[in-house]
Every structure is written in structure tokens, then in C-alpha cells.
Amino acid sequence: xxxxxxxxxxxxxxxxxxxxxxxxxxxxxxxxxxxxxxxxxxxxxxxxxxxxxxxxxxxxxxxxxxxxxxxxxxxxxxxxxxxxxxxxxxxxxxxxxxxxxxxxxxxxxxxxxxxxxxxxxxxxxxxxxxxxxxxxxxxxxxxxxxxxxxxxxxxxxxxxxxxxxxxxxxxxxxxxxxxxxxxxxxxxxxxxxxxxxxxxxxxxxxxxxxxxxxxxxxxxxxxxxxxxxxxxxxxxxxxxxxxxxxxxxxxxxxxxxxxxxxxxxxxxxxxxxxxxxxxxxxxxxxxxxxxxxxxxxxxxxxxxxxxxxxxxxxxxxxxxxxxx
Amino acid sequence: xxxxxxxxxxxxxxxxxxxxxxxxxxxxxxxxxxxxxxxxxxxxxxxxxxxxxxxxxxxxxxxxxxxxxxxxxxxxxxxxxxxxxxxxxxxxxxxxxxxxxxxxxxxxxxxxxxxxxxxxxxxxxxxxxxxxxxxxxxxxxxxxxxxxxxxxxxxxxxxxxxxxxxxxxxxxxxxxxxxxxxxxxxxxxxxxxxxxxxxxxxxxxxxxxxxxxxxxxxxxxxxxxxxxxxxxxxxxxxxxxxxxxxxxxxxxxxxxxxxxxxxxxxxxxxxxxxxxxxxxxxxxxxxxxxxxxxxxxxxxxxxxxxxxxxxxxxxxxxxxxxxxxxxxxxxx
Numbered sequence: 020x021x022x023x024x025x026x027x028x029x030x031x032x033x034x035x036x037x038x039x040x041x042x043x044x045x046x047x048x049x050x051x052x053x054x055x056x057x058x059x060x061x062x063x064x065x066x067x068x069x070x071x072x073x074x075x076x077x078x079x080x081x082x083x084x085x086x087x088x089x090x091x092x093x094x095x096x097x098x099x100x101x102x103x104x105x106x107x108x109x110x111x112x113x114x115x116x117x118x119x120x121x122x123x124x125x126x127x128x129x130x131x132x133x134x135x136x137x138x139x140x141x142x143x144x145x146x147x148x149x150x151x152x153x154x155x156x157x158x159x160x161x162x163x164x165x166x167x168x169x170x171x172x173x174x175x176x177x178x179x180x181x182x183x184x185x186x187x188x189x190x191x192x193x194x195x196x197x198x199x200x201x202x203x204x205x206x207x208x209x210x211x212x213x214x215x216x217x218x219x220x221x222x223x224x225x226x227x228x229x230x231x232x233x234x235x236x237x238x239x240x241x242x243x244x245x246x247x248x249x250x251x252x253x254x255x256x257x258x259x260x261x262x263x264x265x266x267x268x269x270x271x272x273x274x275x276x277x278x279x280x281x282x283x284x285x286x287x288x289x290x291x292x293x294x295x296x297x298x299x300x301x302x303x304x305x306x307x308x309x310x311x312x313x314x315x316x317x318x319x320x321x322x323x324x325x326x327x328x329x330x331x332x333x334x335x336x337x338x339x340x341x342x343x
Numbered sequence: 344x345x346x347x348x349x350x351x352x353x354x355x356x357x358x359x360x361x362x363x364x365x366x367x368x369x370x371x372x373x374x375x376x377x378x379x380x381x382x383x384x385x386x387x388x389x390x391x392x393x394x395x396x397x398x399x400x401x402x403x404x405x406x407x408x409x410x411x412x413x414x415x416x417x418x419x420x421x422x423x424x425x426x427x428x429x430x431x432x433x434x435x436x437x438x439x440x441x442x443x444x445x446x447x448x449x450x451x452x453x454x455x456x457x458x459x460x461x462x463x464x465x466x467x468x469x470x471x472x473x474x475x476x477x478x479x480x481x482x483x484x485x486x487x488x489x490x491x492x493x494x495x496x497x498x499x500x501x502x503x504x505x506x507x508x509x510x511x512x513x514x515x516x517x518x519x520x521x522x523x524x525x526x527x528x529x530x531x532x533x534x535x536x537x538x539x540x541x542x543x544x545x546x547x548x549x550x551x552x553x554x555x556x557x558x559x560x561x562x563x564x565x566x567x568x569x570x571x572x573x574x575x576x577x578x579x580x581x582x583x584x585x586x587x588x589x590x591x592x593x594x595x596x597x598x599x600x601x602x603x604x605x606x607x608x609x610x611x612x613x614x615x616x617x618x619x620x621x622x623x624x625x626x627x628x629x630x631x632x633x634x635x636x637x638x639x640x641x642x643x644x645x646x647x648x649x650x651x652x653x654x655x656x657x658x659x660x661x662x663x664x665x666x667x668x669x670x671x672x673x674x675x
Binding site: 239339 | 400402427428431432433434435436439440442444447448449450451452453461462465466497499510513
């Protein structure tokens with residue numbers, strides 16, 4: 020009962036937030052100088068005031084601001100995010116086509132970073148001054164300091180010229196034929212490098228966080244109680260301590276999710292991954308405002324969903340967290 | 344007293360490496376506990392009471408601490424230097440322990456039933472269902488009402504007294520031979536303290552478990568314990584039967600501890616007795632000289648006291664004291 024109430028409340032807040040995001044995006048883009056008429060006129064090689072006015076009428080840009088906003092919002096409710104001037108396709112179709120690739124990259128990188136980061140953190144916490152702990156500290160500083168595009172390019176160089184085992188561009192190999200399983204394996208093969216690149220920064224963050232959190236928990240009285248009960252050290256670490264240490268990691272992983280999405284934009288560009296990031300880049304360069312707004316809408320949507328999931332996960336981990 | 348004691352701690356020495364040099368936290372501590380007996384250990388904070396308990400459990404924090412020498416035997420089995428896995432099987436099974444902080448000694452993310460059942464699963468290879476049944480049984484045994492429901496509660500849903508009962512249930516779940524209770528009532532209300540002591544006594548009579556009761560509550564010692572050891576600065580300075588030690592304390596420190604206990608009198612006299620205290624503080628363990636550690640605070644100290652450490656020698660029937668003055672008086 021309590022759990023469902025909380026979830027319903029969170030979803031309600033999420034919807035309100037989404038509306039706010041839509042309005043804010045719309046306002047921001049409207050304030051920015053230049054509009055689609057300028058772009059089209061530019062492509063045409065110049066136009067007089069009459070033609071400009073005609074273009075504006077065609078796209079409804081001559082209407083007052085609130086009318087435009089209302090039209091946009093009522094469109095969104097019907098899953099209509101407008102029409103892309105540049106790609107000449109409905110924005111929704113355009114995004115839904117690219118979204119799976121991005122979601123695959125973002126979620127796999129995030130999951131990899133959280134799991135491997137946490138495990139490294141736990142192992143480092145076992146011996147806080149041991150060689151593994153120092154290595155984790157070093158790697159995490161390195162991963163945190165190195166720009167994603169640079170890590171990506173280094174990996175490309177490594178896997179193109181030295182160990183050509185992973186493809187460095189695209190998501191599928193068109194020459195691969197076979198059933199679903201073979202296709203999926205091909206995608207995974209292509210996913211490896213972009214995923215590792217994107218995960219590297221966050222892995223660094225989570226391993227440091229898990230290490231610090233574990234060190235604190237390992238000094239707690241209940242860990243001593245577990246040892247006094249004769250619980251094997253491995254179980255003390257992974258059951259009694261880790262469950263308590265996970266809170267901060269999960270919280271930060273939830274907060275960082277939007278950063279993972281923005282990181283994906285760069286990683287997609289480096290590895291020619293056919294996702295939203297590539298689309299975002301193209302549409303920004305082409306000033307394709309409906310597409311840009313659509314992408315912003317979808318990424319906020321994903322971030323809000325992930326935040327709700329984070330809340331639920333935290334509740335599952337720690338019974339002391341009450342609804343609110 | 345022909346039979347061997349159940350738990351025998353002999354000449355145990357624990358050293359801590361600190362920034363200020365080596366601290367000898369336990370200095371040749373020797374204690375015996377017979378089965379079915381309650382041994383009280385008293386002393387000020389930092390005198391080595393808890394460290395004695397941790398060294399019996401093999402849980403001396405390392406680094407910086409280390410059991411340097413000595414022997415701890417339970418049922419004739421040597422625990423010092425024992426293989427980690429074997430020691431783990433003894434912890435929780437043969438020796439149970441209750442800590443002084445019930446608020447933080449239970450894991451907040453597991454139900455109390457699960458925390459008790461875990462111990463039963465570990466040591467008796469019990470199936471989850473059977474282990475949980477035992478957990479409920481134990482909760483009922485420590486007089487927690489509605490044990491079945493409470494087993495599903497998380498620690499934060501219980502009061503301090505309840506949590507300490509849970510800790511006792513956990514420590515006794517595998518019917519240990521020895522229960523170490525390290526200041527089990529320090530963090531609790533006075534009324535709850537009495538309840539917990541009553542409970543310990545009842546359980547002790549029922550199960551015959553030997554108890555090491557660590558406390559600075561002289562009243563509790565007088566009421567519960569059979570024998571008592573007084574510790575000061577890492578050493579046992581006086582031990583014997585409770586009657587002998589409390590009625591005729593020999594060591595000036597023990598005398599001090601006893602006069603420190605406030606008394607409530609039914610008819611308060613016109614002029615109130617002043618509450619006694621022992622002057623000074625416990626010395627830093629890194630700065631102990633070669634003499635008796637209590638000498639600087641002792642009103643009866645003689646020259647010999649600051650030159651040489653006194654050993655525990657008989658000063659009465661079933662009563663030993665490490666004090667030059669007391670030993671001299673005895674000799675005369």
C-alpha cells in the first residue's frame with residue numbers, strides 16, 4: 020500500500036516535471052535569435068520579406084507565442100512532437116527510430132559502471148592501503164580526468180591497429196546474416212567499445228564512492244556483530260556490509276544518469292553509433308528546432324523514469340527509507 | 344575444583360601499535376570461568392575489559408592490535424593462533440557475545456528474525472524454515488511479546504531494550520557454552536537495565552551457560568556474579584569470589600570503586616555524605632612506568648609501588664590481589 024502510494028506520487032511529480040521541461044524548452048528556443056524561416060531562406064539563397072512572411076505563416080510562426088505553445092503541448096499529448104524541417108519526417112518517428120540504440124548504449128554502460136565499479140570498490144575497501152586499493156584510486160582518478168572522446172579515440176586506435184577484435188564504428192555489420200541470436204551477438208560485438216568508453220568515467224566515480232562507503236560501513240558495530248556470530252568474511256562483506264553501503268552508490272548513479280546521456284552524445288559521435296546523440300548533433304547544426312525539442316523531451320523523460328526507479332531501488336535496499 | 348575450567352585465559356598480552364609508541368592494552372591477563380558460573384569484570388573505561396572480551400572472540404582489531412602472547416582455551420581447545428575458519432566456527436557457536444550498543448549493533452537492513460536465524464543456519468546447518476522457527480523461539484525466550492510478528496520487524500522499529508533482547512537472543516541462539524556480555528545495559532534506561540539483568544540471570548539458570556559480565560556497575564556484580572575480576576590499565580589487580588572481594592576489598596583501587604557507588608538511604612541524614620571519587624585519571628597506556636600503574640593515584644602507595652609491578656598473590660581464601668601494600672599486610 021505504502022509502496023504503491025509512493026510510486027503513484029513520484030509518477031505524478033514526474034509528469035508535472037515533464038510539462039515544465041516542455042514549456043521551458045519551448046521558451047528557450049523561442050527566445051533564441053533566428054527561426055526556421057531564416058534557415059529555409061538561407062538555403063534558398065535569400066528571400067524577400069513577402070516570402071519570409073509566407074514561410075512563417077505556413078509553419079504557424081506568425082501566431083502569438085501562447086498559441087504556438089498551446090499547439091505544441093496539445094500535439095505532445097497525442098505523441099505528435101511536430102514535423103522535422105530538416106529530415107522532412109515526423110519527429111516522433113525520427114526519435115523512436117534512434118532511441119533504442121541510445122538506450123542500449125546508455126543502460127549497458129551504466130549497468131557495467133555500477134556493477135564493476137561497486138565490485139572494485141568493495142575489493143579495495145577490504146585492504147584500504149593494499150595494492151588493489153591504490154590501483155582503483157589511480158584508475159578512478161585517471162578515468163575521471165580523461166575526456167570521453169580521448170578515451171574513445173585511444174580505444175579506436177588500439178582496436179584498429181593493434182588488436183582488431185572489436186569493430187570501432189556503427190552498430191551492425193550489414194554482411195552478417197542469420198537469426199535473431201546472430202544479429203544480437205553482432206550488435207553486442209559493436210557495442211563493446213562504445214560501452215566501455217562511456218562506462219569508464221562513471222566506473223571511476225562509482226568505485227571511489229563504493230570504496231568510501233564500504234570503509235565507513237565496515238567500521239560499524241553491526242559488522243562486528245556479524246563477525247562475532249561467526250559469519251564468513253566474504254558474507255560479511257557482500258551481504259552485511261555491501262547492502263548498507265549501496266545507498267550512496269545507487270543515489271549517485273540515479274543522479275548521474277543525465278550525465279551518462281550527455282556523455283553518450285559524444286561517444287556516439289566518436290563511434291558513429293546511430294543513436295539520438297548523432298541525431299541531436301545533426302539537428303542542432305541544421306537548427307531543426309522540433310527535432311531538438313523532441314530529443315530534449317525524450318531524454319528528460321528517460322531521466323525522470325530512472326529517478327523514479329532509483330527511489331524504488333533505494334526503498335528496496337533500506338527498509339528505513341519511508342515514503343515521501 | 345579439580346575439573347578444568349570451561350574457559351581459561353592465561354597470561355594474555357595484547358599490544359597496540361600507536362603513533363605514540365607501543366601500548367600494552369592487556370598485560371598478562373589471567374582469568375578462569377567454570378561452566379554455569381558468572382564472572383564479572385569491572386574497571387574504568389579503557390582498562391581493557393572490552394579488549395579482554397575481543398581477544399577471547401579473536402576479534403582484536405588488527406592492525407593495529409595484536410595478541411602478542413598467552414593462551415585462551417575453551418574446553419581445552421587453544422584459540423590463540425587458531426586457523427581463521429575454525430575460529431569462525433567457534434564464534435557464535437561456543438562463545439556468544441552481546442555488545443554495549445544495541446542501537447547500532449544490529450544490521451539495519453535485515454529483519455531481526457533473519458539476523459538470529461543466520462547464526463542458526465551457519466552453525467547448525469539448519470534449513471531456513473527451521474532456523475526461522477528457532478529465531479522466533481529465541482525471541483519468545485528473551486520475553487519479547489508477539490515474537491512471531493516481531494521477528495519480521497527491522498531493528499529501527501524496536502526500542503533499545505527490545506534490541507538488546509534481540510542481541511541476547513542472537514548470542515544464545517546456538518546455545519553457546521560461554522556468553523560474553525560487554526556492558527549490556529550501558530545504553531539503556533535504569534528500569535530496562537534491571538529487566539535485562541533479570542533476563543540474563545534467568546537464562547543463565549535455565550541454560551547453564553557461563554557468563555562473562557563486563558560492567559562498571561558494582562551493584563550488578565554484587566547481585567549477579569559469582570566471581571569478580573577488577574581490571575586497571577590492562578591488568579587484573581584483584582580477583583576472587585564476589586563475597587570476598589566486595590566485603591573485604593584489598594586493592595586500594597577496588598576499595599575506591601566500591602566507595603564510589605552512591606547509596607540511597609531511606610532516612611537521609613541531616614548532613615549528606617559526600618560522594619567519594621578516585622583522584623586523577625587512568626594513565627595513558629603508552630606511558631606506563633615500571634611500577635604499579637595505580638601508584639600515582641593511590642593514597643596508600645609506598646616506595647616499592649613505583650619501582651616494581653606487583654603480581655597477583657593470595658590475600659585471602661579464593662582471593663588474589665596485585666598490591667604490595669595488601670600483600671605486606673597479609674604477610675604480617
